[in-house]
Amino acid sequence: MEITLKEITKIFQAKDKSETVAVNKLDITIPSGKLIGLLGPSGCGKSTTLYMIAGLLTPNEGRIYFGDEDVTDMAPEDRGIGLVFQNYALYPHMTVRQNIMFPLENIKVPKQEALQRAQEMADLVGIGELMNRKPKQLSGGQQQRVAIARALVKKPRVLLLDEPLSNLDARLRLATREEIKRIQRETGITTIFVTHDQEEAMSISDEIVLMDLGVKQQVGEPQDVYDDPYNLFVAKFLGTPPINMIPGEIKNNQVFVKGAKIGGKVAKNQDVVVGIRPEGFNIDPKGSLELEVYMVETIGRDTTLIIKNFEDEEKSYRVIVDARHRIQPGDKVKFNIDEDKFYVFNQETGERL
Amino acid sequence: MLEKQSNLKALFYLAPAMVLLSVFTFYPLFNAFFLAFLKDYEFLLRSARGFTILGNFKNVITDPDFGIAMKNTSIITFISVPISVIVALLISVALNSVKKLQGAFQTIFFLPYVTNAIAIGMAFAFIFHADYGLLNTILGWFGINPINWVGLNASWSNAMFALLVYTVWGGLAFKIMVFLSGLQSIDKQYYDAARVDATPRRRVLTRITIPLLSPMIFYITVTSFIGAFKAYRTIIGMFGETLRPPGTLSKDSLITIVGLVYDALAHADATGKMSEAAAASIILFSITMIFTLIQMQISKRRVHF
Numbered sequence: 239m240e241i242t243l244k245e246i247t248k249i250f251q252a253k254d255k256s257e258t259v260a261v262n263k264l265d266i267t268i269p270s271g272k273l274i275g276l277l278g279p280s281g282c283g284k285s286t287t288l289y290m291i292a293g294l295l296t297p298n299e300g301r302i303y304f305g306d307e308d309v310t311d312m313a314p315e316d317r318g319i320g321l322v323f324q325n326y327a328l329y330p331h332m333t334v335r336q337n338i339m340f341p342l343e344n345i346k347v348p349k350q351e352a353l354q355r356a357q358e359m360a361d362l363v364g365i366g367e368l369m370n371r372k373p374k375q376l377s378g379g380q381q382q383r384v385a386i387a388r389a390l391v392k393k394p395r396v397l398l399l400d401e402p403l404s405n406l407d408a409r410l411r412l413a414t415r416e417e418i419k420r421i422q423r424e425t426g427i428t429t430i431f432v433t434h435d436q437e438e439a440m441s442i443s444d445e446i447v448l449m450d451l452g453v454k455q456q457v458g459e460p461q462d463v464y465d466d467p468y469n470l471f472v473a474k475f476l477g478t479p480p481i482n483m484i485p486g487e488i489k490n491n492q493v494f495v496k497g498a499k500i501g502g503k504v505a506k507n508q509d510v511v512v513g514i515r516p517e518g519f520n521i522d523p524k525g526s527l528e529l530e531v532y533m534v535e536t537i538g539r540d541t542t543l544i545i546k547n548f549e550d551e552e553k554s555y556r557v558i559v560d561a562r563h564r565i566q567p568g569d570k571v572k573f574n575i576d577e578d579k580f581y582v583f584n585q586e587t588g589e590r591l
Numbered sequence: 592m593l594e595k596q597s598n599l600k601a602l603f604y605l606a607p608a609m610v611l612l613s614v615f616t617f618y619p620l621f622n623a624f625f626l627a628f629l630k631d632y633e634f635l636l637r638s639a640r641g642f643t644i645l646g647n648f649k650n651v652i653t654d655p656d657f658g659i660a661m662k663n664t665s666i667i668t669f670i671s672v673p674i675s676v677i678v679a680l681l682i683s684v685a686l687n688s689v690k691k692l693q694g695a696f697q698t699i700f701f702l703p704y705v706t707n708a709i710a711i712g713m714a715f716a717f718i719f720h721a722d723y724g725l726l727n728t729i730l731g732w733f734g735i736n737p738i739n740w741v742g743l744n745a746s747w748s749n750a751m752f753a754l755l756v757y758t759v760w761g762g763l764a765f766k767i768m769v770f771l772s773g774l775q776s777i778d779k780q781y782y783d784a785a786r787v788d789a790t791p792r793r794r795v796l797t798r799i800t801i802p803l804l805s806p807m808i809f810y811i812t813v814t815s816f817i818g819a820f821k822a823y824r825t826i827i828g829m830f831g832e833t834l835r836p837p838g839t840l841s842k843d844s845l846i847t848i849v850g851l852v853y854d855a856l857a858h859a860d861a862t863g864k865m866s867e868a869a870a871a872s873i874i875l876f877s878i879t880m881i882f883t884l885i886q887m888q889i890s891k892r893r894v895h896f
């Protein structure tokens with residue numbers, strides 16, 4: 239089922255009457271049967287957006303549609319959603335089986351059928367053998383799967399997940415995100431997945447929605463957003479290691495960085511910020527941009543060169559090169575820059591030129 | 592080495608409490624046990640004629656007042672405790688769900704806790720006054736004739752009813768406070784999850800709130816039972832030292848086991864009375880302990896920690 243948010247705004251009012259605009263005129267369409275990653279830094283309004291879709295929060299302005307149906311004023315229990323909370327919210331006094339069956343008991347599914355559906359769901363998420371355990375006796379990953387099973391067992395129209403992997407260690411996180419992808423594929427349920435981890439969002443989402451300060455920044459397939467960021471924020475937020483932001487200028491439709499011409503851009507002469515992806519540097523003896531290598535990080539597959547940034551010591555530049563190049567700290571290396579791996583941004587607004 | 596040092600330190604810090612406990616708790620406790628087994632103990636002379644195993648207990652149990660005290664104590668305990676726990680629970684849940692004036696309501700319900708029990712007892716005696724009492728006035732609105740609750744020659748059952756109302760009310764404040772703090776520590780997400788899953792209010796209470804509050808409920812129930820077994824102040828507060836409505840016979844007394852202990856102590860100068868008081872308190876102690884152990888057994892299966 240397609241979900242449409244129309245100009246959704248949510249304002250929180252504190253006791254002292256100060257206001258926080260958590261979500262600001264958000265317009266998104268979430269295609270039916272897809273897995274959407276809602277991505278952004280901490281505090282940007284992801285959870286707020288998710289809870290408005292769930293009905294636990296009411297927007298101050300705007301409408302929410304499930305298909306053609308306006309659900310803005312509908313109670314959460316009538317919306318047919320499954321919600322997985324950031325810390326799972328499994329009932330600690332109930333067994334796994336009781337937890338999964340709980341939503342079914344509420345809608346008066348006969349006991350026998352409820353037991354069967356709970357078992358099927360548990361098997362789907364791979365916890366079929368743990369039905370008699372209490373949540374405390376489970377690992378984080380297992381708890382998370384119980385939470386997903388509980389959300390899915392009543393066959394919701396939409397599945398909402400709020401940073402479900404944030405409590406897991408790195409290895410478990412990789413495994414469970416594949417699991418979520420598999421479950422989503424098998425059930426075909428429209429799913430919204432909230433995370434602040436760009437890698438996580440990119441790897442499992444059919445589309446990502448990138449937010450900052452309650453405002454939508456860009457929507458699209460992960461690769462498209464990565465390759466074609468609309469602004470500085472989007473370019474910075476996606477990619478590990480992050481993109482290098484270097485002051486530069488445009489002169490006669492040419493882009494210059496540190497005095498070296500790296501490519502062309504049709505625009506009026508001005509100072510700009512140039513973003514170059516770490517993988518966009520090619521070692522080339524005839525290259526125009528010469529950089530002194532400060533440190534070398536080897537991980538085997540490829541090599542990261544760290545270039546000292548003299549304007550801002552904190553933010554050194556990172557360049558990924560093929561591991562075959564044996565480069566030592568202190569070497570001066572010449573590069574040319576891939577045409578599609580650098581972006582030019584307006585210095586003031588951060589908009590892409 | 593380090594461990595030894597820290598043990599010494601711990602002992603040092605605990606010493607003041609240990610000394611006080613020894614003087615005012617352990618010694619009297621031990622002494623009571625000792626007294627209960629002395630034969631014909633003379634309190635004034637501090638002398639006894641040897642030991643007796645069951646003599647003092649027999650004296651207590653065969654005293655006609657003992658049966659009355661047991662009956663009264665049981666009724667007070669087994670009626671007031673369940674009622675006050677349930678009422679306190681319902682009030683706490685209601686209080687926890689109101690948004691406005693929550694602080695004001697909490698203060699109102701907490702006031703009895705900081706008010707003297709004897710004073711409240713007197714106030715209650717007045718509420719139950721046959722002629723001017725608030726209760727009879729209200730009953731009058733519904734065409735019910737005045738009832739003699741606690742006045743001259745009031746019946747035992749009327750007096751007991753008034754006492755129970757007072758006992759329940761007096762115990763509410765502390766229970767509500769404990770339950771409220773328990774309720775406020777329950778993660779709100781459980782309720783959000785329940786809402787998303789279309790859980791009816793009553794099921795939220797019985798399947799989520801009460802189980803999650805069960806450690807508090809257990810704690811309150813056990814301590815309330817212990818407190819109710821020791822009921823005495825409430826009766827003094829309401830009926831004065833006679834422990835019964837004026838003009839009634841001693842068979843209609845509202846005396847409790849602790850009342851019996853104090854009664855015996857009041858006559859401590861008579862031969863063996865001190866030992867009887869000790870024996871009665873040991874009986875009460877045993878009943879309380881057995882009952883608490885039973886509750887702890889039950890809690891192993893019922894309480895979610």
Ligand SMILES: Nc1ncnc2c1ncn2[C@@H]1O[C@H](COP(=O)(O)OP(=O)(O)OP(=O)(O)O)[C@@H](O)[C@H]1O
Binds near residue numbers: 281282284285
């Ligand atoms: N109940 C509330 N009252 C007041 N302000 C709130 C409330 N809930 C959230 N906010 C504010 O709204 C903004 C968005 O919060 P939200 O929880 O949606 O962020 P988030 O993107 O989910 O962050 P995170 O990744 O840390 O979970 C934050 O500035 C937050 O402080």
Ligand SMILES: [Mg+2]
Binds near residue numbers: 285
């Ligand atoms: Mg959040």
